[in-house]
Amino acid sequence: MSKLGRHRASGGEQTDIDMVPVMNMFLVLIPFLLMSVSFFHIKAINTSVPVLSQSQDGADKPISEKVTAIVEIEPNGFHVSAISDSVAYDELDKWDARVARKDQAEYPLDQLVAQLTRLKLRYPASDTLIIIPDGTVIYDTIIQAMDVARYHNNDALFPNVVLSGKVG
Amino acid sequence: MAFGKLKKHTKDFVPPKLQITSMMDMFTIILIFLLFSFSNKPETMSLHKDMKLPESTADLDYRENINLVLSQTSLELGGKVIGTVKDGTIIGLDPKNLKTSTLYERLRSTRESTDKLAGDSNTKRHILFLCDKRLPFKTINCVVKAAAMAGYPNFQFGVLKK
Numbered sequence: 001m002s003k004l005g006r007h008r009a010s011g012g013e014q015t016d017i018d019m020v021p022v023m024n025m026f027l028v029l030i031p032f033l034l035m036s037v038s039f040f041h042i043k044a045i046n047t048s049v050p051v052l053s054q055s056q057d058g059a060d061k062p063i064s065e066k067v068t069a070i071v072e073i074e075p076n077g078f079h080v081s082a083i084s085d086s087v088a089y090d091e092l093d094k095w096d097a098r099v100a101r102k103d104q105a106e107y108p109l110d111q112l113v114a115q116l117t118r119l120k121l122r123y124p125a126s127d128t129l130i131i132i133p134d135g136t137v138i139y140d141t142i143i144q145a146m147d148v149a150r151y152h153n154n155d156a157l158f159p160n161v162v163l164s165g166k167v168g
Numbered sequence: 169m170a171f172g173k174l175k176k177h178t179k180d181f182v183p184p185k186l187q188i189t190s191m192m193d194m195f196t197i198i199l200i201f202l203l204f205s206f207s208n209k210p211e212t213m214s215l216h217k218d219m220k221l222p223e224s225t226a227d228l229d230y231r232e233n234i235n236l237v238l239s240q241t242s243l244e245l246g247g248k249v250i251g252t253v254k255d256g257t258i259i260g261l262d263p264k265n266l267k268t269s270t271l272y273e274r275l276r277s278t279r280e281s282t283d284k285l286a287g288d289s290n291t292k293r294h295i296l297f298l299c300d301k302r303l304p305f306k307t308i309n310c311v312v313k314a315a316a317m318a319g320y321p322n323f324q325f326g327v328l329k330k
Binding site for chain 2: 019020022023033036041044046048050137140143144151165
C-alpha cells in the first residue's frame with residue numbers, strides 16, 4: 001500500500017480551509033469597486049470646425065470625382081446640397097434638395113439618409129460632410145443628424161463631419 | 169416540567185456550519201466583472217446630475233483631452249467653472265468679441281504651454297466637449313468658435329452609447 005493510501009486508510013481527518021478572511025477581503029473590495037464603477041459608457045464623435053488654410057492650387061489634382069455634402073438643419077427640415085472642385089455646377093445643382101419636417105414632428109432622418117446614400121453612391125470617394133445648424137436647433141438633433149450621416153447600416157457614408165455656423 | 173424540556177433542548181443544540189463556498193463563487197464572479205469593467209477606461213469623469221448627454225451609435229473611445237463641459241447652468245473647463253449659462257446665453261462670452269472671454273484666454277495659454285513642452289505647434293489637439301442635449305446651437309456655437317480661435321479646431325463630442 002502506498003503512503004498516501006495508508007494515510008487515507010488510517011482515517012486522516014479532512015480539514016476545512018478557513019475562508020472567512022477571504023470573504024472579509026471580498027466584502028471590502030466589492031463595495032469599493034461598485035462605488036467607482038461607471039454605468040454610463042461615454043463615447044466620442046470626432047468633429048472639427050472650418051479653419052482658414054492656404055489653398056493648394058494644382059498641388060494635388062483630384063483623382064476621382066469627390067463632393068462635400070452640406071446639410072443645413074433648419075427649424076422646418078433639412079436642406080441638402082453638395083459642393084466640389086471637380087464636379088460641374090450644373091451637376092451639383094441636381095443634388096440640391098429639401099427634406100421637410102411635418103408639423104414640428106421629429107426630423108425626417110430616414111429621408112436625409114436616403115438622399116445622402118444616393119449622393120454617396122454617385123460619388124463613392126466622398127467622405128466629408130458639413131453640418132450647418134440654425135441657431136435654434138438643439139444639440140440632440142445635431143448629434144442625430146451626425147449619426148445617420150456618418151454611418152448607415154455599418155456602411156460609411158460621410159464619416160468626416162465638420163460643424164459650422166451660418167454665415168450672415 | 170416545561171422548563172426542564174427547554175433546558176434539555178438547549179444542551180443538544182449544535183451551531184450550524186455556514187456553507188460559504190457558493191457565496192465565495194458568487195463574489196469571485198462579481199469581483200472579476202468589476203475589475204474587467206475598470207480595465208478599458210481611459211479615465212473616470214464626473215457629470216452634473218442635471219446634465220443630459222445625447223445618445224449616439226458612435227463607438228469611438230475618447231482620448232485624454234482637455235474637458236469642456238457645457239451644461240444648462242454653467243461652462244466648465246478642466247473641472248473649473250469659467251462661466252454661467254442663463255436662458256441659453258453664456259455670461260461673459262460675447263459672440264461678437266470672443267477673444268476677450270475667459271474661455272479663449274485659458275485655452276490660448278494652455279495651447280501655448282503645451283506647444284512649448286511638445287516643441288511642435290502642428291500636433292493635432294482635441295477638446296472633449298460634453299454638452300447638454302437640450303441646448304440650442306447658438307449657445308454651443310460661441311463655445312466652439314472661441315475654442316477654434318484659441319487653436320483647438322478639433323473636437324470630440326462626448327455622447328452616451330445607445
